[in-house]
Amino acid sequence: MNSNIVFRTPNAEDGMSVYELVKSCPPLDTNSSYCNLLQCSHFAETSVLAELNGEIAGFISGYILPGNVNSLFVWQVAVSEKARGQGLAARMLKQLLQRENCKGINYIETTVTESNLASWGLFESLARSLNTQVTRSIMFDRDRHFKGAHDTEIRALIGPF
DSSP, X not given: OOTTEEXXXXXXXXXXXXXXXXXXXXXXXXXXXXXXXXXXXXTGGGOEEEEETTEEEEEEEEEEOTTOTTEEEEEEEEXXXXXXXXXXXXXXXXXXXXXXGGTTOOEEEEEEETTOHHHHXXXXXXXXXXXXOEEEEEEEOTTTTTTTSSOOEEEEEEOXX
16 A cells, blocks of 8 residues: 555646546546536535645545535546555545545445446445445436436445444
Protein backbone atom coordinates (compact mmCIF):
# COMPACT_ATOMS: atom_id res chain seq x y z
CA MET A 1 0.00 0.00 0.00
CA ASN A 2 1.54 3.26 -1.15
CA SER A 3 1.97 5.73 1.70
CA ASN A 4 2.86 8.59 -0.68
CA ILE A 5 -0.80 9.09 -1.50
CA VAL A 6 -2.39 12.35 -0.39
CA PHE A 7 -6.18 12.58 -0.09
CA ARG A 8 -7.85 15.95 -0.51
CA THR A 9 -11.05 17.73 -1.42
CA PRO A 10 -11.10 18.52 -5.14
CA ASN A 11 -11.55 22.02 -6.53
CA ALA A 12 -12.60 23.45 -9.89
CA GLU A 13 -8.98 23.58 -11.09
CA ASP A 14 -8.96 19.76 -10.88
CA GLY A 15 -11.93 19.36 -13.23
CA MET A 16 -10.03 18.80 -16.48
CA SER A 17 -7.55 16.43 -14.84
CA VAL A 18 -10.46 14.43 -13.44
CA TYR A 19 -12.02 14.38 -16.91
CA GLU A 20 -8.77 12.97 -18.35
CA LEU A 21 -8.54 10.39 -15.55
CA VAL A 22 -12.10 9.16 -16.14
CA LYS A 23 -11.45 8.99 -19.90
CA SER A 24 -8.48 6.72 -19.20
CA CYS A 25 -10.57 4.31 -17.08
CA PRO A 26 -12.90 2.27 -19.28
CA PRO A 27 -15.62 1.09 -18.82
CA LEU A 28 -16.46 4.30 -16.95
CA ASP A 29 -18.89 6.64 -18.66
CA THR A 30 -17.07 9.77 -19.75
CA ASN A 31 -19.13 12.74 -18.66
CA SER A 32 -18.54 16.17 -20.12
CA SER A 33 -15.62 18.17 -18.77
CA TYR A 34 -18.22 20.63 -17.49
CA CYS A 35 -19.79 17.84 -15.44
CA ASN A 36 -16.40 17.08 -13.89
CA LEU A 37 -15.94 20.78 -13.11
CA LEU A 38 -19.27 20.69 -11.25
CA GLN A 39 -18.28 17.53 -9.41
CA CYS A 40 -15.04 19.20 -8.30
CA SER A 41 -16.78 22.38 -7.19
CA HIS A 42 -20.48 21.91 -6.32
CA PHE A 43 -19.96 18.35 -5.01
CA ALA A 44 -16.42 18.83 -3.66
CA GLU A 45 -17.34 18.18 -0.03
CA THR A 46 -18.66 14.72 -0.93
CA SER A 47 -15.93 13.90 -3.43
CA VAL A 48 -12.31 12.94 -2.87
CA LEU A 49 -9.17 13.20 -4.94
CA ALA A 50 -6.06 11.08 -4.39
CA GLU A 51 -2.65 12.31 -5.51
CA LEU A 52 0.46 10.20 -5.96
CA ASN A 53 3.66 12.21 -6.30
CA GLY A 54 1.64 15.31 -7.18
CA GLU A 55 -0.42 13.62 -9.92
CA ILE A 56 -4.07 12.63 -9.71
CA ALA A 57 -4.22 8.89 -9.08
CA GLY A 58 -7.86 8.53 -8.10
CA PHE A 59 -11.16 10.35 -7.81
CA ILE A 60 -14.54 9.57 -6.32
CA SER A 61 -17.51 11.80 -6.93
CA GLY A 62 -20.55 11.60 -4.75
CA TYR A 63 -23.36 13.53 -3.16
CA ILE A 64 -25.74 13.27 -0.26
CA LEU A 65 -29.10 12.18 -1.62
CA PRO A 66 -31.73 14.92 -1.64
CA GLY A 67 -34.35 14.06 0.96
CA ASN A 68 -32.18 11.32 2.47
CA VAL A 69 -29.33 12.86 4.45
CA ASN A 70 -28.26 9.40 5.70
CA SER A 71 -27.16 8.21 2.23
CA LEU A 72 -24.09 9.08 0.21
CA PHE A 73 -24.59 8.35 -3.47
CA VAL A 74 -21.28 7.41 -5.10
CA TRP A 75 -21.49 8.70 -8.65
CA GLN A 76 -18.18 7.49 -10.03
CA VAL A 77 -14.95 5.84 -8.89
CA ALA A 78 -11.83 6.24 -11.02
CA VAL A 79 -8.33 4.95 -10.25
CA SER A 80 -5.42 5.46 -12.63
CA GLU A 81 -3.75 2.38 -14.02
CA LYS A 82 -0.52 3.08 -12.10
CA ALA A 83 -2.38 3.18 -8.76
CA ARG A 84 -4.52 0.06 -9.18
CA GLY A 85 -4.15 -2.98 -6.96
CA GLN A 86 -3.35 -0.93 -3.83
CA GLY A 87 -6.84 -0.65 -2.35
CA LEU A 88 -6.97 3.03 -3.30
CA ALA A 89 -10.70 3.11 -4.11
CA ALA A 90 -11.61 1.64 -0.71
CA ARG A 91 -9.27 4.06 1.03
CA MET A 92 -10.88 7.00 -0.78
CA LEU A 93 -14.36 5.82 0.24
CA LYS A 94 -13.26 5.54 3.86
CA GLN A 95 -11.74 9.03 3.67
CA LEU A 96 -15.10 10.37 2.52
CA LEU A 97 -16.94 8.67 5.37
CA GLN A 98 -14.57 10.28 7.89
CA ARG A 99 -15.38 13.82 6.75
CA GLU A 100 -17.41 16.01 9.06
CA ASN A 101 -20.21 16.48 6.54
CA CYS A 102 -20.54 12.68 6.16
CA LYS A 103 -20.74 11.88 9.90
CA GLY A 104 -24.48 11.16 9.63
CA ILE A 105 -24.10 8.81 6.66
CA ASN A 106 -25.00 5.20 7.37
CA TYR A 107 -25.70 4.05 3.80
CA ILE A 108 -23.75 4.24 0.56
CA GLU A 109 -25.69 3.92 -2.66
CA THR A 110 -24.32 3.55 -6.16
CA THR A 111 -25.15 1.91 -9.46
CA VAL A 112 -23.01 -0.66 -11.20
CA THR A 113 -23.48 -2.65 -14.39
CA GLU A 114 -23.53 -6.42 -13.89
CA SER A 115 -20.31 -6.87 -15.89
CA ASN A 116 -18.25 -4.39 -13.83
CA LEU A 117 -16.68 -7.00 -11.57
CA ALA A 118 -14.04 -4.63 -10.19
CA SER A 119 -16.70 -2.28 -8.84
CA TRP A 120 -18.75 -5.13 -7.39
CA GLY A 121 -15.61 -6.39 -5.67
CA LEU A 122 -14.92 -2.92 -4.26
CA PHE A 123 -18.41 -2.41 -2.83
CA GLU A 124 -18.74 -5.96 -1.48
CA SER A 125 -15.35 -5.62 0.21
CA LEU A 126 -16.35 -2.24 1.63
CA ALA A 127 -19.56 -3.74 3.00
CA ARG A 128 -17.59 -6.51 4.73
CA SER A 129 -15.18 -3.97 6.24
CA LEU A 130 -18.17 -1.95 7.54
CA ASN A 131 -19.78 -5.14 8.90
CA THR A 132 -22.86 -4.79 6.69
CA GLN A 133 -24.23 -6.11 3.41
CA VAL A 134 -24.90 -5.06 -0.18
CA THR A 135 -28.51 -5.17 -1.37
CA ARG A 136 -29.01 -5.18 -5.15
CA SER A 137 -31.97 -3.96 -7.19
CA ILE A 138 -32.43 -2.57 -10.69
CA MET A 139 -32.30 1.21 -10.78
CA PHE A 140 -32.08 1.99 -14.49
CA ASP A 141 -33.15 -0.70 -16.93
CA ARG A 142 -31.38 -1.14 -20.28
CA ASP A 143 -34.58 -1.01 -22.31
CA ARG A 144 -36.90 1.09 -20.18
CA HIS A 145 -34.44 3.86 -19.26
CA PHE A 146 -31.59 3.63 -21.81
CA LYS A 147 -33.59 2.56 -24.92
CA GLY A 148 -31.14 -0.34 -25.31
CA ALA A 149 -28.10 1.94 -25.59
CA HIS A 150 -26.55 1.16 -22.17
CA ASP A 151 -26.42 -1.85 -19.88
CA THR A 152 -28.80 -2.00 -16.93
CA GLU A 153 -27.51 -0.09 -13.90
CA ILE A 154 -28.01 -2.10 -10.73
CA ARG A 155 -28.43 -0.15 -7.50
CA ALA A 156 -26.10 -1.31 -4.76
CA LEU A 157 -27.21 -0.27 -1.29
CA ILE A 158 -24.49 -0.72 1.32
CA GLY A 159 -25.60 -0.47 4.91
CA PRO A 160 -26.65 0.30 7.47
CA PHE A 161 -23.29 0.92 9.13
